[in-house]
Amino acid sequence: MNLDPAWYDAIATRRSRRRYSERKVAAASLEALRAFCGDFQLAPGARVELVEGDGGIFTGLLDRFGGAYGRVEGAPWTAAFIGPKGAETQVGYVGEAFILEATRLGLGTCWVAGMFDRGAAARLVKLHRREHVMAVTPVGHPVERKQFVERMMSKAVRSAARRQVEDIAPGLTRGWGQAGSGGPAGAAWPAWAVAAVEAARVAPSGANIQPWRFRLQDGALVMSRAEKTYWTAPLDYGIAMLHVELGAAHEGVRGAWEHLTEPDVARFVPNGD
Numbered sequence: 272m273n274l275d276p277a278w279y280d281a282i283a284t285r286r287s288r289r290r291y292s293e294r295k296v297a298a299a300s301l302e303a304l305r306a307f308c309g310d311f312q313l314a315p316g317a318r319v320e321l322v323e324g325d326g327g328i329f330t331g332l333l334d335r336f337g338g339a340y341g342r343v344e345g346a347p348w349t350a351a352f353i354g355p356k357g358a359e360t361q362v363g364y365v366g367e368a369f370i371l372e373a374t375r376l377g378l379g380t381c382w383v384a385g386m387f388d389r390g391a392a393a394r395l396v397k398l399h400r401r402e403h404v405m406a407v408t409p410v411g412h413p414v415e416r417k418q419f420v421e422r423m424m425s426k427a428v429r430s431a432a433r434r435q436v437e438d439i440a441p442g443l444t445r446g447w448g449q450a451g452s453g454g455p456a457g458a459a460w461p462a463w464a465v466a467a468v469e470a471a472r473v474a475p476s477g478a479n480i481q482p483w484r485f486r487l488q489d490g491a492l493v494m495s496r497a498e499k500t501y502w503t504a505p506l507d508y509g510i511a512m513l514h515v516e517l518g519a520a521h522e523g524v525r526g527a528w529e530h531l532t533e534p535d536v537a538r539f540v541p542n543g544d
């Protein structure tokens with residue numbers, strides 16, 4: 272299954288939503304999501320499974336009054352992001368493609384890697400040997416306006432805030448280049464690389480840490496680990512990799528990823544044609 276250019280537009284409208292209304296998900300949308308789950312599978316085994324209801328898996332964080340803070344509520348459908356240990360980055364990539372497909376269909380989602388019951392999730396879907404549910408998302412129509420708890424949850428992780436482009440891609444120079452910009456002699460970055468970084472900048476990440484940094488090297492876009500990361504970083508990298516590809520494709524550039532060793536993560540090498 273190829274990347275859908277509509278996912279690029281979905282990047283701008285996606286937001287994590289944690290409260291869902293009773294409005295039914297249209298049959299055509301469910302069909303599209305099921306088709307996605309069947310078709311979009313990445314070696315070595317990163318895949319998505321969609322199930323009805325939430326199986327009580329969204330626990331939230333228990334607060335000291337016994338309430339659950341940050342819990343997802345009312346999800347009519349749940350998708351599980353599945354893979355073997357070591358395939359976190361691929362699961363991040365496939366999971367984000369699913370999230371953007373759901374967004375394209377007008378549905379709400381929220382990556383949840385921490386606040387869910389892993390045992391219950393493993394019972395909710397059929398796992399093959401060595402597979403784990405690494406994260407889940409609710410799927411449905413969110414309530415129109417965020418209520419108090421959802422607002423507080425978004426606020427707690429400063430959901431809307433993103434680092435400046437200069438922070439995540441220190442050498443990035445736009446347009447005709449600016450003296451003292453830190454780029455090689457102020458040379459402008461190609462439009463595809465700027466679009467790729469901007470698409471990655473707004474990607475979701477665990478606790479909104481945004482653990483990725485970018486530099487241009489030998490014509491490739493290198494993604495490296497930020498100094499401060501969260502335990503979801505391997506998933507976060509996969510998510511950002513999909514965004515990079517969608518941003519580059521929007522500027523007409525396709526390419527391939529090569530995995531690198533820490534602190535670099537991978538580099539996106541544009542095709543030669």
Ligand SMILES: Cc1cc2nc3c(=O)[nH]c(=O)nc-3n(C[C@H](O)[C@H](O)[C@H](O)COP(=O)(O)O)c2cc1C
Binds near residue numbers: 285289384503
């Ligand atoms: C890998 C990953 C794991 C996450 N885990 C949780 C979680 O356990 N609970 C939760 O409420 N939000 C979780 N989030 C949602 C992030 O808090 C959210 O993406 C971030 O604050 C940015 O907000 P936005 O998605 O609205 O742009 C997770 C996001 C990612 C990418």
